[in-house]
Structures are given as C-alpha cells and as structure tokens.
Amino acid sequence: MKGVDCHYVGLKPSTSSKFSCVKTAIRVPSPRLFVVRASEKHDGPIKKLGLSDAECEAAVVAGNVPEAPPVPPKPAAPAGTPVVPSYPLSRRPRRNRKSPVLRAAFQETQISPANFVYPLFIHEGEEDTPIGAMPGCYRLGWRHGLVEEVAKARDVGVNSVVLFPKVPDALKSPIGEESYNDNGLVPRTIRLLKDKYPDLVIYTDVALDPYNSDGHDGIVREDGVIMNDETTYQLCKQAVSQARAGADVVSPSDMMDGRVGAIREALDAEGFQHVSIMSYTAKFASSFYGPFREALDSNPRFGDKKTYQMNPANYREALVETHEDESEGADILLVKPGLPYLDIIRLLRDNSSLPIAAYQVSGEYSMIKAGGVLKMIDEEKVMMESLMCLRRAGADIILTYFALQAARCLCGEKSLSN
DSSP, rough: OOOOOOOBBBBBOOOOOOOOOOOOOOSOOOTTTTTTEETTOSSSSOOOOOHHHHHHHHHTTTOOOOOOOOOOOOOOTTTTOOOOOOOOOOGGGGGGSSSHHHHHHTOOOOOOGGGGGEEEEEESSSSSSEOOSSSEEEEEETTTTHHHHHHHHHHHOOOOOEEEEOOOGGGGGGGGGGOOTTTSHHHHHHHHHHHHHHTTTEEEEETTTTBBBTTTSEEEEETSSSEHHHHHHHHHHHHHHHHTOOOSSSEEEEOTTTTHHHHHHHHHTOOTTTEEEEEEEEEBBOGGHHHHHHHHHHOOOSSSSSTBBBOTTTHHHHHHHHHHHHHOSEEEEEESSSSGGHHHHHHHHHHSSSSSSEOOOOOHHHHHHHHHHHHHSOOOHHHHHHHHHHHHHHHEEEEETTHHHHHHTTTOOOOOOO
16 A cells, blocks of 8 residues: 555654554544654654543554564574473473562561671770681770671671680689680770660670680589589679670570570679570581680690580580470570581571571681682672572571671671771
C-alpha cells in the first residue's frame, strides 16, 4: 500500500530493539493520540498523552493497542546439543535461583555487622605491635591504637568488642592475682572505652591463662593437676572486677566445672545483675589456637589443656555442658573453634533457646589470610562464605578477627587490610 506510513501508537520503542513494520494502515481515532514513527529516536522521557483513563481504555477497545517491545527470541543452544523431550518434573528448584534478585529474595540466612564481635589484643605499650602469625592483627596500645580501631569498627556497624590482654611477665604468678586487679590493663581499658563510647558493648575474657605464670587456665598443683574449685574462686573475683569497670558481658573461657553458677552468684551479690555471662560452653582442645597463644604469649609452660577443654572427637558431651551452663544461669552459649565445629553449633542451636555464639579462631583466620596471600583462594569471598556458614549453622553472633574487614564488605566499601 503505497503512500501509507508505517507507525505504531503509544509506548516508546527500546533503542536496542528492531521492530518489524507491518504494511497496514492504522486508524487514529483522535489527533490527541501520541504517534511515534518506528524510525525515530526518542532518548528523552516520553510525553504523557493527556488522556483520561476512559479515553485510554476506549482506544484499546477500538483496537489501537500500544505496542510493546517484541518478545525476545529463544537463545540458541551450542551446536551439537542433544534434542531431548522436557523431563516431566513438577519441581525444579533451579527456578528460584535463576536471577540475583530471586536468589536474594529467597536467601534463608542473613548476616550483618551487628552479628560480629571484634576480638582485640591489647598491651601496655604506646605502639601497635604486629602479630606475626596473624597478618593484619596487632597488639594495640590501650590508650591510642585500641581507641582508633574501635572507631573504625563503629563506623561500619561493629559495636561489640572482646578484649584480650598481653600481660607483662613480671605480673604473672601461679595463682594469677593480677586478673582481678581493679587498676589492671583490662579494667583500665574498659573504663577508657566506656568513657569514649558509652554504648559500646564490651565482652571480656574470664580465665587465668594470660595472668598465670604456668600458662594454664587454672591454678596448677605441684603434681600438674589443674585445680577446679580454687580456680573458680579466682575467676569470680576477676569477673566482678571487670563488671565493676563497666563490662557488659563477662565470658568464662576456662572450662572449669561449675564456674558459670559461681560467677553468676558473685556478680549478683555485688549488684551486677545486669551483667551478662557468655559461657564458652563447648570449647575444644583444638590445634587451631596457635596464633592466638603467640599473640598473648600464653602457651602452657608444660603439658596441654586436655584435662579441662573438650575432646575434639566428642559430640554428645557438648549437650552435657549445655545443660549445665543453662541451669547455672548462662545468657549466651559459645562454641570454639567455629568452622570445624559446625555440627556442634547446630547441636546447641537445636537444643537451647539461648543465643548461640561461635568463635572463628586465630587458626581459621590465619589459614584464610595465608591462602589469600598465596593466591590459592579468593580471600574476601572465602572470608564471607565462612562467616555465612557459621550463621547458617545457628550462630547468632560471631567472634571473628575479620569483623572490620567483613563489615566493610557488607557496607559496600572496598576491602582494606589493616
């Protein structure tokens, strides 16, 4: 039909799509309709037609349906792909994974900086001292470097820290009296941080190994036996001293029997009913702790810690510890290490209504760092996957040396090494 323009009425065509021009005349019932020629480009916003809803509906009823981009062609399969009939599957789980938006919508486990507790090493010095076995970690000067590191963490949403002191050898003793010195390194640091950041949540470590000249978590008898009840007595004084300084959560990591109940009673007797207890409920005698002991110079002077920390081969024993800690008044239950003990995290999650914590320990951190340096893995992706796995297993909070780095990733910042 010569002399008839090919055109459509209504929507702006996609600049990336080609439209087939059908050789038919389109009747335009009203000069007010917006006509766009297929050959024209309209990069700006499409002007409204100024029609009422009734007029738009009438145009459609009359057959003047606005054009939309054509249905895209079916993508071609590679040459040689076998032609097979579609399987009669009523359920195809891949449908819910086919796009980033759908994957995000159906993600079962979420993680945020609020889930992280940042372990920080402190010492009496002015300068920050790098820890050889833990790339990116330092013994922080309690008055300067620590405050700066906490500020960085808070900037990306990490507002919980746990403190680990490197105590001068001259202050260590067989019974660890320095652990409950109200003017010791940890109480001084707590007071400083609370003065600077009143809403910062401060967890503390309750154990004798940083203060014990033998390097053990308890008082050592002359025959090498770790004394339980006598150690617990010292731990109670340590917990009260930390609470007095302003600690929000005291965390007995020693694995002495009955220490949670004794600490709860001691705290309550001193008026610290508001201070929580995070018990290291299932702390295993693991080989993943090596870099941590270098950081604090707290290796046992003899023997090992297998008479009080759990056997890595045991599973049901974690339930015994869980029931005891719950009955004694624990507020949070912790599993240590983290990733190698996902089954234990899930066990506690399924058998307790209390919050569950997981400690991604120094050995886990250092292995990921080393693998990244050697280009054997993508450090950032493995870091985030490992943290998500701990959450998926049931951990509400994660103690991790990656807290700052991971929070920056979650906040969309470029990963930075410290």
